Amino acid sequence: MSPTSSSAPPTASETSPTNPAASTSSAGPLAGPLTTADAAWVLHGDRPGEGAGFGLTAGDIDHDGRADLVVGAPTNDDAGYAAGKVYVLLAADLP
Numbered sequence: 001m002s003p004t005s006s007s008a009p010p011t012a013s014e015t016s017p018t019n020p021a022a023s024t025s026s027a028g029p030l031a032g033p034l035t036t037a038d039a040a041w042v043l044h045g046d047r048p049g050e051g052a053g054f055g056l057t058a059g060d061i062d063h064d065g066r067a068d069l070v071v072g073a074p075t076n077d078d079a080g081y082a083a084g085k086v087y088v089l090l091a092a093d094l095p
Helices: none
Strands: 022-025 041-044 055-059 068-073 085-089
Touching: none
Parallel strands: none
Antiparallel strands: 022 041, 055 068, 068 085
């Protein structure tokens, strides 16, 4: 998983509330319906249907004084059926 800029409209899998495939970050204040085209950056998981972005938290994982992003993908199958996966994105790697 890596942050990328996106100007493309979201696909059906990106907008499905039961099957999220992407997490987005936008500067506020926010109002009205939003799509991935409105995002400052988009995080795509390894595969559709893994639920990347279902759980998010931030904290200084590498002790550099900057908040890093932790993204949960609860239905990722890499370690077995719906075993889940956690992605850690260090602040130095974020746009």
